Amino acid sequence: MKILEQLSQEINKCVLCGTCRSVCPTFGVINREPASARGKVALCSAFLNKEIGLSDGFIKQMNECVQCMACMTACPNDVNVPDIILAARAKIAKEKGLPFAKSFILDNILNSERLMPAVMKFASKLQGLLFKGVPEESGLHRRFHLPLIGEKRLVPPLAERFFLEGRKLTEAKGGNGEAEKRRKNLSPIRPFADSPIRIGFFAGCLINYMLPHIGEACLKVLEKAGASVIVPLNQHCCGMPALGMGDVKTAKSLAIKNLEAFEQYELDYITTACATCGDGLKRRFKELLSDEGEDVRKRVESFADKVRDITELLVNELRIQNSEFNRKSKIVNSKSEIVTYHDPCHLRRGQDIADGPREIIEISGAKLKEMRHPCRCCGLGGTFNITNYDFSMAINRSKAEDIKSTGADIVATACPGCMIQIKDGLHHLGINTKVVHVVELLADNIIKQ
Ligand code: SF4
Ligand code: SF4
Structure with a gap:
């Protein structure tokens, strides 16, 4: 770097x-x-x-x-x-130096395999005391003054069961939970060796802790597309929040840990449904580890070459077809089948991916209606939204208005961070457009078949 x-x-x-x-x-x-x-x-x-x-x-x-x-x-x-x-x-x-709270969180919590899930679990138990539900938005508002959380912020609830916890249980119950695989912290969804295409799934913090249903949707769609998926349970945060705050040391440490987690298995691809994580895994890991010697350089290049965003994997590599997935779905019903799409910055500009998500919308049977500025930033900016909330929402306002002007009932995107930010922005303007990850459109179809 x-x-x-x-x-x-x-x-x-x-x-x-x-x-x-x-x-x-x-x-x-x-x-x-x-x-x-x-x-x-x-x-x-x-x-x-x-x-x-x-x-x-x-x-x-x-x-x-x-x-x-x-x-x-x-x-x-x-x-x-x-x-x-x-x-x-x-x-x-x-x-x-970073402020004490930031450096404590980055060094001791984000970078820890045990503490991070434990702290998030504690927070998920406590959230009912600190926040009240906004049922129509499936989000939370604070009950009383809390640092860094404004009165109007729609906070996404932490999941009762995190995505990686769910995978652990699947492994323990299923026929694939041999001791060796447990020892290696692997969670195969179907017998791994039986499939010609072997994929490692990187969840990322937002899918793991807040939106596990998106992770489950991805696994379902990948399985339907004929792939075998493994979810390494010892995967970590991608480190991009640390890098964004200038903490290169923590970002490097997390990159190495993730490299080790996925190297345990022979994979054809590594995929993620988070645009920011994907940009980090593909591009930033190589930059972060560029001065770690020849061996690490080769390892990280081999890792990065396998990384695909879930949309490019489904469309370009697995070549999913309309016939397999095109059904009128629960969320794309006959009355409201217009979907607009928001391009996440780290997908469109970071990874040059624009067509894949749009093809997925078409494959799902929905009608795509473009907004005027689909690749204008939603204003999240990683931790920018936490430290500069009002500024972040001021950027978001034009995005929310753009979505509203399409008249679409659903806005789809390909990044869980953008989903949370867009949902908050729409809530501020009293707009009821449903916010989904594009893969959910396909997974919902599969559920209905
Ligand atoms: S576009 Fe901005 S960064 Fe690029 S040369 Fe012009 S002023 Fe400089
Ligand atoms: S916020 Fe402005 S300076 Fe920062 S990356 Fe976007 S366009 Fe560039």
Whole structure:
């Protein structure tokens, strides 16, 4: 992973043309130069030239970026602004240290195989005391003042049973729970050796702790498509939240742990239904581990070559067909079969995937109606939504209005983070559009068959 000083050439590519200002969502809300991509590049340049230091103002500007990559796509000189900003955050974390709470959570909880699930389990037991349900939205509002959780925020409830816990139980009950596989923390869904296509499923934190039904939907669809899926139970967070906060050490440690978890098995592909995790597994792991020696470099390249987003895996590799999956589903019923699609930034710009999810919508039997700006950022930006909630929702507002203007009853996307953010934004505007993961459209069809 390059440090800020190694990116001076990249920074010098910027000719200050300002093209990126028109697409930068933070500039769109604040309308001041330091909030724009160009402004942030200029600040990093000034820092490297020792004209400014790591002031509070500099730190604030580096943190006010949702890592949407829109600037990079629009830039005529291909300046990689998001990576410059990430390197600046890593510099800040190294020189100034992270706030105690953040570094405690990243070092001791996120990075721990045992503590992370234990803390999330404790939180899921406690959530009824701290939050009240918003039944029509299947979300939660806080009951009283809580740090970092605004009064209006629609909080997604933690699942009663996490996705990986469910897989553990399946393994224990099923015929595939041989001691050896348990020892290796593997959870085969069908006899693994029997299938010509062997796939490892990476859940990611949001699917594991909050939206396990999406993970189950993915397994169902993959199985229906003829693949055999394994869910390594010792998989960890992808580390992208840590990287986004500048904690490169934790992100590296998590990348290594995930590499080891999936290397236990001979896999044709590794897939995920989270756009951010997928971008991390495909691209960031290689960058993070690039200075760990030749052996690690080869291992991480072999790992990354196998990674496919679930939509590209289903459409390009497993080549699912309409005949197998096209049924009128429970959620895509005869009265409301219009689905609009939101492109997650880390899928569209991070992985260059736009067609696969749209093909899946068509295969499901739904009618796709495009919104005006499907690839405009939803404003989540990883932990940006936690630390800058109002700002994040101000970015989201145009997304919610765009969805509303389509008249669609369902908005589908391919990232659990975007789903949570879009749901919150729609709730703020009192819009009842249902929010789903595209794979749910197929899984729901399978359930009905
Ligand atoms: S579009 Fe590229 S070259 Fe132009 S100001 Fe933005 S970063 Fe610099
Ligand atoms: S990544 Fe997005 S939010 Fe960040 S500077 Fe670029 S356009 Fe703006």
